Amino acid sequence: MTASISIRNLSYSPPIKRTGSGSVTSRILYIPEWDVQPGERVFLYGPSGSGKTSLLNLVCGIANADSGQIIVNGTDLCTLSARAKDRFRMQTTGVIFQQFNLLPYLSVNDNIKLGYAFSGAGSTTAVPVDTLVKQLMDRLKLPRTCLHQKAACLSFGQQQRVAIARALIKSPPLIVADEPTSALDAETRDDFISTLLECSASSNSTVLFVSHEHSLGAHFDRLVDLRSINKVSHSVHGGNSHVC
Amino acid sequence: MFVKLAVSSLVHRRLAVILTVFSIMFSTFVVLGAEHIRHETRNSFSKTVSGADLIVGARTSQVNLLLYSIFRIGNATNNISWSSYQQIVSTPGIAWSIPLSLGDSHRGYRVMGTTSDYFTHFRYGNNQALQIIDGVEFSDHPSHHAGADSHAGHDHAGLSAVLGADVAARLGYHTGRDFTLAHGLASISFSHHDDHPFTVVGILAPTGTPVDQTIHVSLESLEAVHHGGPTPEAITAFLIGLESRQDTFGVQREINEYRPEPLLAIMPGVALTELWQMMGLLERVLALIAGLVLVCALLGMTTMLLSTLQQREREIAVLRALGARPLFLFALIQAEAFLMTAAGLALGLMLLAVAIMLGNDWISAEYGLFLSANVLNEHTFPYLTAVLVLTAMLACLPAAMTYRRSLALRLGN
Numbered sequence: 001m002t003a004s005i006s007i008r009n010l011s012y013s014p015p016i017k018r019t020g021s022g023s024v025t026s027r028i029l030y031i032p033e034w035d036v037q038p039g040e041r042v043f044l045y046g047p048s049g050s051g052k053t054s055l056l057n058l059v060c061g062i063a064n065a066d067s068g069q070i071i072v073n074g075t076d077l078c079t080l081s082a083r084a085k086d087r088f089r090m091q092t093t094g095v096i097f098q099q100f101n102l103l104p105y106l107s108v109n110d111n112i113k114l115g116y117a118f119s120g121a122g123s124t125t126a127v128p129v130d131t132l133v134k135q136l137m138d139r140l141k142l143p144r145t146c147l148h149q150k151a152a153c154l155s156f157g158q159q160q161r162v163a164i165a166r167a168l169i170k171s172p173p174l175i176v177a178d179e180p181t182s183a184l185d186a187e188t189r190d191d192f193i194s195t196l197l198e199c200s201a202s203s204n205s206t207v208l209f210v211s212h213e214h215s216l217g218a219h220f221d222r223l224v225d226l227r228s229i230n231k232v233s234h235s236v237h238g239g240n241s242h243v244c
Numbered sequence: 245m246f247v248k249l250a251v252s253s254l255v256h257r258r259l260a261v262i263l264t265v266f267s268i269m270f271s272t273f274v275v276l277g278a279e280h281i282r283h284e285t286r287n288s289f290s291k292t293v294s295g296a297d298l299i300v301g302a303r304t305s306q307v308n309l310l311l312y313s314i315f316r317i318g319n320a321t322n323n324i325s326w327s328s329y330q331q332i333v334s335t336p337g338i339a340w341s342i343p344l345s346l347g348d349s350h351r352g353y354r355v356m357g358t359t360s361d362y363f364t365h366f367r368y369g370n371n372q373a374l375q376i377i378d379g380v381e382f383s384d385h386p387s388h389h390a391g392a393d394s395h396a397g398h399d400h401a402g403l404s405a406v407l408g409a410d411v412a413a414r415l416g417y418h419t420g421r422d423f424t425l426a427h428g429l430a431s432i433s434f435s436h437h438d439d440h441p442f443t444v445v446g447i448l449a450p451t452g453t454p455v456d457q458t459i460h461v462s463l464e465s466l467e468a469v470h471h472g473g474p475t476p477e478a479i480t481a482f483l484i485g486l487e488s489r490q491d492t493f494g495v496q497r498e499i500n501e502y503r504p505e506p507l508l509a510i511m512p513g514v515a516l517t518e519l520w521q522m523m524g525l526l527e528r529v530l531a532l533i534a535g536l537v538l539v540c541a542l543l544g545m546t547t548m549l550l551s552t553l554q555q556r557e558r559e560i561a562v563l564r565a566l567g568a569r570p571l572f573l574f575a576l577i578q579a580e581a582f583l584m585t586a587a588g589l590a591l592g593l594m595l596l597a598v599a600i601m602l603g604n605d606w607i608s609a610e611y612g613l614f615l616s617a618n619v620l621n622e623h624t625f626p627y628l629t630a631v632l633v634l635t636a637m638l639a640c641l642p643a644a645m646t647y648r649r650s651l652a653l654r655l656g657n
Contacts, residue, residue, distance in 0.1 A: 015652065057654050062564065083569060090567025097565070100558040103249075105256030110248065117245040118567035166566075 002074050004174060004206040005036040005059060010068035012054060027066070029054055030232040034224075038173070041197060041207040043217040046226035052210045055226065056178050059208065060093055061085035073173045090118045094167025094205070096177040096196075101163035104152035108142070108162055109133060111151050115169040129169075136165040139199055157188040164196050171203040179211050193219045246572075250579040253559075260548050261584060267541040268588025272631070273595045275534040276624050280596065282527055283623050284615045286520065289315070292453040293512040295367030296342075297492050300324070300332070300499055301481035303506035307522065310515040313344060313481040316354050316454045317611065320346065323478035328505055333484070335498065337491045340365045342483040345463055345476065348425045353411045355425055355459045357466035357479070360384050363406075365485055368453045379419040379446035382406055382462045403468065405442040406460040409450035410608065419444050425469060440469040452614045484509075538631065542638050545584055549577060549642035553649070560650050574647040581639030582632070589628055593619050 012029040028051045036042050046052050057063035058070055061077045062085075070077045073092050080088060089095075094115070102111045112133050137144055140161045146154060151162065160180055167175050177196070181189040193209075197219060200207050209220065217223040254261045293299075293314050301309040302322030311317040333341040342365055345357035363374055363381050382404040407417060417423070422441045442461060450456055467476045486492060492511060499509035560573055600617045607613050 053654070060565065063654060086564075086567050086569045089565070095565040097562070101562060103252075103559055103562060105252045106249070110245075110252075114245070114563075114566055117249075118569075118572070 002038075003035040003071070004038045004040065004073060005034075005208070006069070006071040007031050007034040008069040008071075009033075010058065010070060011066045012051075012058060012063065013066055014054065014063075027232055029058075029230055031055075031068075031229050032231060034229045036206060036208065038206055039201075039204050041200070041219075041221045042209065043220035043223045044208060044210045044226055045212060045214050045217065045223065048212055050226050051230060051232075052212075052226055053178060056176055056208070056210055059174075060095060060176055061089050086118075091170070092173055094170065094172040094175040096160070096163045096167050096175070096180045098179045099156075099183050101166070101180075102151035102159055104150065106151060107148045108137075108151055108154065109147045111162055112136065112166045112169055115166040132169060133165070136168060136199075139202075140165055140195055157184055157192070160184065160192055161195065164192075164199060168199055168203060168205070172205055175200050175205045175207045177207070177209045180209075181211070181213075181216065189216070190219075246576070246579065250576055250583060253576075254580055254583060257552060260552070264541075264545045264548050265584050265588045265591065267544055268538075268585055269591040269595060271534070271538040271541040272589050272592025273599070275531075275538050276592065276619060276627060277596050277599070278527075278530050278534045279623065279627065280600075280619055281613075281615065282530075285613055288452070288614050289516060289519070291369045293516070294369060294371050295365065295485060296483040296512060297486045297489065298484040298496055298499070298509045299481060299512055299515070300484060300507055300509045303508045306508070306510045306515040307519050309481065309508055309510055310512065310519065312346070313483075314454070314512070315611075316346070316457065320480045323480060324482070324507065325478050325505060326476045328502065328507070329479055329482060331504075332499060332502065332507075333482070335495065337487055337495060338484055339487045340485040342366060343463060343476075343479040344481045344483070345466055345478075346480045348427055348466070348469075350423055350425055350459055351415060353408075353415075353457060353459050355405075355461060355466070357461055357463040357476075359463055362460065366455075366483070368451050368455065372451075374451070374455065375449040376406065376446045377409075377449045379406070379444070382445055382460070382465070384462050384464065403440060403442045403465045404445040404461070406446040406448060407444055408448055408456040408458045408460075410456040410605075411459055412444075412447045414605070417444050417447075419446065457608065539634070541588070542585070542631070542634055545581060545635070546638045546641060549581060549639065550645070553642060553645060556646075557649065557653075560646060561653055564650050564653055568650075570647045570650045573650045574643045577643035577646050578636060578639050581635050581643075585632060585635040589631060593624075 010029060010031040011027060013027045044052060044055070054063065058065055058077070059072060061072075061080065065078055068078070072088075075088060075092075077085060077088070102108075103114070106114070113129060116129060133147070134144065137147065142158060142161055142165070146158070151159060154162065163180070175196075180196075181192055184192060193216065196209075197207065207220075209216075293310075299309060299313050301313055302320060302324060304321045308318060308321070312320050329341075329343060332338075340361055342358055342362045346354060348355040360381055360383070363376070366374055368374070405423075407415075411417070421444045423444070424441050442465070448455065448460075463476045463479070471477065484495070486495060496509045496511065499507050563573060563576075564570075596619045597617050600615050600619070604615055604617070607615060
């Protein structure tokens with residue numbers, strides 16, 4: 001069985017910000033080799049600024065690598081066009097943000113269905129979407145009464161659960177979460193993580209969970225320190241000579 | 245989902261959206277109102293005179309004579325003596341003439357003294373004759389006994405009037421109804437001709453011209469009221485029909501060079517053209533102002549869209565993460581702009597239609613203008629299209645910025 005995420009010789013520099021004093025491109029990621037197996041729940045940690053979010057952007061196909069391979073679910077993202085990447089992300093990856101996951105002016109129901117909105121061809125699941133939404137709400141312990149409420153009316157903890165529901169509705173092979181618990185209190189946080197892992201297990205989704213809080217790692221199968229796979233620090237002084 | 249997204253996003257920011265839509269609505273009202281009135285005015289004015297080759301009045305400007313004689317706007321500077329009138333219309337080549345005598349009113353409606361030739365020869369619109377739908381014409385010589393009788397026992401039989409369609413409808417007068425004239429034009433006048441009541445003998449079919457606003461009486465009965473005599477002393481203006489159109493310039497010059505008193509003969513078409521030329525500059529200025537008002541409203545909308553981009557950055561990030569293409573976000577902003585403009589245009593058109601329906605009676609009574617409430621026609625259509633195209637062009641700015649931001653967007657902060 002192929003790996004869920006397979007990275008080879010990945011090199012990444014953030015886009016150049018135009019400044020008055022000219023521009024310097026500095027590479028922040030160089031990952032020679034890293035794999036995540038299907039269904040694995042990976043906790044990726046590291047200090048702020050170590051490149052965690054950049055790696056997520058690359059895996060989602062939102063950012064473009066300088067060179068190397070990022071194979072997600074058997075497809076090399078670096079070979080896809082921008083449009084194909086958007087389509088691929090819609091089909092393959094469920095994304096949960098730190099905060100502001102939901103569009104405040106849409107109802108909970110519409111926010112969850114938004115996960116489907118960009119598929120173009122529509123869903124091909126046997127279960128009607130409305131039923132699916134209700135099932136997810138039940139599993140995530142969200143009261144059905146809030147189905148038609150505006151997302152902005154929910155508590156923050158509930159909003160993050162709705163974000164899980166939206167990520168899960170298309171049963172994506174990969175779920176990517178970018179510090180989704182950073183604004184939750186300790187109790188809600190543990191509850192959120194266990195719910196996320198339970199639900200992703202039932203859809204056999206791989207989970208890539210990024211956080212700087214090392215203590216959260218206890219819930220996960222595998223803990224990865226970004227600094228151990230990112231070799232860029234060794235080449236800081238080498239500059240551009242290291243590009244593959 | 246696309247439309248739902250655009251609509252809910254607008255509803256979410258409803259205060260700014262409502263104000264923007266209102267500004268588009270009012271500027272649409274101004275732009276289309278100005279255009280509609282301009283068009284309808286021309287239409288209405290050119291419908292009013294038909295058939296008459298020359299209009300003759302006391303010497304004044306072409307436009308002034310046209311306005312007071314045909315459109316009942318403004319007043320004559322001077323009268324024409326009856327003898328001059330008689331002398332001119334006896335010139336060979338003149339087929340018919342209609343004398344017009346203005347100056348009295350009844351409850352705000354102008355009373356016009358004329359002869360039965362008016363019903364025979366007057367034409368409006370596309371060479372249409374006047375039609376009496378109820379009753380009969382007045383007779384030209386009522387005062388043979390009426391003049392004498394009115395002194396004796398206020399027997400007013402013979403003083404008859406034919407009402408325009410609007411006058412009859414607005415005052416609720418039917419044939420057989422008696423009324424008295426007031427001197428001057430105010431609806432409440434202190435100088436009444438109470439001892440000479442008129443009787444409605446006929447009502448005209450609607451024409452969509454100032455005829456509908458006029459009370460027609462015979463010249464002689466008007467004289468009976470004013471002077472007690474049967475022979476008119478003076479009239480305000482007269483219309484002439486020629487036997488041959490080719491004589492128009494000759495007859496016109498003859499009248500303009502008439503010795504006994506200074507007169508002016510005008511060709512209605514030429515005078516109308518001069519009127520449009522005079523109005524042309526005003527119309528252009530009005531169109532320019534109206535256009536600028538509209539552009540301001542659309543710029544306001546663009547500003548509103550731009551100013552909300554900052555706060556929508558998270559929204560854009562969410563949509564991108566879910567797989568929305570940058571083009572989708574471009575289209576979303578365009579759709580929001582389109583919805584706001586379309587709503588503004590629709591409301592503006594409705595406002596205009598309602599305003600015309602409510603104001604029509606007043607406008608037609610005051611200015612003799614008949615505006616159609618059909619504001620969505622082939623003349624307003626190009627405007628609506630132009631506004632929507634302009635909207636799409638202006639909305640390209642916020643839409644393109646959204647597009648670019650969404651390309652550069654990353655998860656995290």
